[in-house]
Amino acid sequence: MARAATTSDVFNAIAEPQRREILVLLRAGERPVTELAEELGMTQPRASKHLRVLREVGLVRNRTAGKQRLYGLDARGLKPVHEWTGGFELFWNESFDRLDSYVQELKQTKQEG
Template sequence: MVGMARAATTSDAFNAIAEPQRRDILALLRAGERPVTDLAQQLGMSQPQASKHLRVLREVGLVRFRGEGKQRLYGLDARGLRPIHEWVGGFERFWNESFDRLDSYVQDLKQTRQGE
């Protein structure tokens, strides 16, 4: 039963990125492919820890790897990121409206101050 619970928590990209260290790994991979040793070192974790996180990210399609000589290079997989991107994108109008409101509020404040 324990195994099933674990599978459920990482079965999609959203659950996978709920873990801060996995988000850190994805952020590092934005700059390009990296071997697990490099990722572990950058994040101050052991190689087994980093490998475990990478396996989860790979299972949900956020990360892919390719062999280069003796090492595996890990990189982002855009296909896995698409659902997250689309979901976040759905909030863009909200953000834009919020920023527009903030902008007009700041303009009003400036005018009020000039009028004093």
């Protein structure tokens, strides 16, 4: 089965680590592309390309403020990711419960020995 285009699927868009880093930076608020590029150690055109992808899948919005274009996070676009990962919550909770039981057994054994 062919992979969905990066610009049409939020999962493919966030598969790129630098795009995830951009989203993390935008959690703190709007920023111009030049700041994002500098923070991530990349060129402005490369940062713009990543922002375009994130904007096209609905994770980033932009607005003009004077001569600058500011980019901000639109976390509503992460809803499909949240819903999908939420399906694994039971698995993780059970894993942590088993780990906690094991740690308690180790502590008990240590106290008895």
